[in-house]
Amino acid sequence: MENSKNQVNFEEEYSQKPIPQSMRKHWFYAASVYIGMCAVLACSMAGGGLIYGLTLPQAIVAMFLGLVALVALFYIPLGKIGAEQGLNTYLIGECAFGKRGSDIAASFIVTVIPCIAWYGIEVSIATQAMAAVIPMSKMAFNIVTLLFGIIFAIPAMYGILSMAWLNWISLPIMIYIIIFGVGKAIMGTGAGSLWTYSPQQNMGLMWGINMQIGMIAVGCSFVADYTRWIKNKWSDITYSGIVGLFPATSVLTIAGMIMALSATKLGVKEPWNIVEVMMKLGMPAMALVFVFLLQWTTCITSAYS
Numbered sequence: 001m002e003n004s005k006n007q008v009n010f011e012e013e014y015s016q017k018p019i020p021q022s023m024r025k026h027w028f029y030a031a032s033v034y035i036g037m038c039a040v041l042a043c044s045m046a047g048g049g050l051i052y053g054l055t056l057p058q059a060i061v062a063m064f065l066g067l068v069a070l071v072a073l074f075y076i077p078l079g080k081i082g083a084e085q086g087l088n089t090y091l092i093g094e095c096a097f098g099k100r101g102s103d104i105a106a107s108f109i110v111t112v113i114p115c116i117a118w119y120g121i122e123v124s125i126a127t128q129a130m131a132a133v134i135p136m137s138k139m140a141f142n143i144v145t146l147l148f149g150i151i152f153a154i155p156a157m158y159g160i161l162s163m164a165w166l167n168w169i170s171l172p173i174m175i176y177i178i179i180f181g182v183g184k185a186i187m188g189t190g191a192g193s194l195w196t197y198s199p200q201q202n203m204g205l206m207w208g209i210n211m212q213i214g215m216i217a218v219g220c221s222f223v224a225d226y227t228r229w230i231k232n233k234w235s236d237i238t239y240s241g242i243v244g245l246f247p248a249t250s251v252l253t254i255a256g257m258i259m260a261l262s263a264t265k266l267g268v269k270e271p272w273n274i275v276e277v278m279m280k281l282g283m284p285a286m287a288l289v290f291v292f293l294l295q296w297t298t299c300i301t302s303a304y305s
Helices: 003-015 029-039 041-053 056-085 089-133 138-157 159-189 191-195 205-220 234-265 274-280 284-304
Strands: none
Touching: 003 138, 029 205, 029 234, 041 056, 041 205, 041 234, 041 274, 056 089, 056 205, 056 234, 089 138, 089 159, 089 274, 159 191, 191 234, 205 234, 234 274
């Protein structure tokens, strides 16, 4: 408890001034926050969405190229600014736009859309997933949504270290659930049918790349909030971007693709609805745990920023 209080005090002290290089952390702390942010239901939903308009090989290539573009064009340039200046997104914005301009830009681009609106959407998705498994009244739904909204914000109150710990604890559980779901999907339809799948209308590779970039682009807009905590080295920023964005996004997106393909053959009309897909594959309780953990690790990023 004492360490948590010290961390909160430390972050409050440096909320309005640069973090000294001597107090910077290992690059994996920033990476672990982004691993948690990318471990989001939207990745599995994006996998189902990509399959809607692409073959499986095309969808995997589109995902990979989209992530390369995100790291090269968003994460590394903005992350370098954060690590170099040691300031958060809001204060960096003041250098470019002035205080009033920064308030306007940050409010709409960083706070309102990704942090407040996205936080509310993610909490609502978690509650909807629970309601799909455990029927509840409208009042109960609102109460559960309120409780989730409070619970999901708690780790962010204790700073970046507690956020990293939550991600480290949650990820092994989520990986197990994903392996379980993908295994059931492959046993149900066979691995061969996954590679021979062809959508009703092929939307093209650029369509898929655009979808992949759009899914995480906003999340990369406030990367300086986290890279300010790591050493000002191009290598550290690059490592944190690659490790933070690629593993969780790739695993969840490809898992979403495979499960969506199998569920489509079982009658699911919306392959991007990962909750419906997982329930169709016969794992409702697992789906509930899966969604809750994914939403929690993502919501803490919005709450912190």
